[in-house]
Amino acid sequence: MQSFFKTNWIHSLWLILLFAGSLVGETVTPKDRLIVETLIRLNRFDVSGNEKWKGAVQRYARSQRGEEGYFELVEQFSVEAELPELLRLVEEDPTSALSAKSVQLIFRLGEQKKLSRLLSGSPKKKANAIITLIGFVKTPEAQKLLDEHKALSAPATSVAKGAPALISTADDIKALAARTGNVKQGKVVFQKFCFACHKAGDLGLDFGPGLSEIGSKLPKSELLLAIVKPNAGISFDYEGWTVETKQGSFLAGIVSESDEELTVRMVGGVSQKVKKADIAKRTKMKASLMPEGLHLAMSEMELVDLVEFLSSLRTR
């Protein structure tokens, strides 16, 4: 009996709060949630023609910041009202997993001009991290933005001091593979260069192959090869495709398909579905979706530490 009253009391308080919130017009209401859930069930994602739905989606998306399904929601409904939040995430920490997703979404919303402004206003280190994320997008718009930025600010990406030379021979690989690095430092390197595409234990995002047991699968020399020459052997199931739709949008990523639609998974773990009937053209990419030359932005020690870290990821 007592607990009945208690939960009931909390419930009422909750309703009062929600009611007060709905008066302010900012807070999500149970009705908003219901509208959004229904729209999702009906596959109705274009809410531009209905102010009531649009408002509900905006308030609901806002309430989902920091929650699991937030990015999917913003993507599905193209919630432009969340643009400032996406930009804030990128500005706050461009090396975070959330920023990789945010950059993808900013391009999907067609608002990359804002990124360009953020780039020119950011200190060099931050700008370089943002450039790395833009490089992952791989659409013509992304390339254009990178070119523009390069033209504006002389050498945009600086090569780290003591960067390993091109590591072109088998002997180079052998010599590096023989060295011992520091696992803890290597983890830091992973978070800087690899997190946007690989999961390693509880770190990183699910896009390329999972690396949680890669140390059992590949010896150090092959780990090095995978980093230095990603195009040498592209893992089956992870080949890249570009897809152009009849509506003129352009997607790049890993494709899976059902009878009626394609799902394109992009860097950062954001997915987009395209009806097969809407596809104008799809092309298999020749190069790996894993960028070449990542090691050129590291010092030699960082590369050795990274390989030590990867090598420590083993089946238990």
Ligand code: HEC
């Ligand atoms: C933009 C996304 C992206 C980034 C960033 C990236 N990778 Fe990859 N990686 C991939 C994809 C996609 C594949 C699978 C296709 C291929 O084999 O080329 C892959 C494959 C690999 C493989 C081979 C896995 C296997 O099971 O054979 C290794 C090892 C690897 N990456 C390590 C790294 C490391 C270390 C970094 C950071 C220095 C990194 N990757 C950064 C996308 C990425």
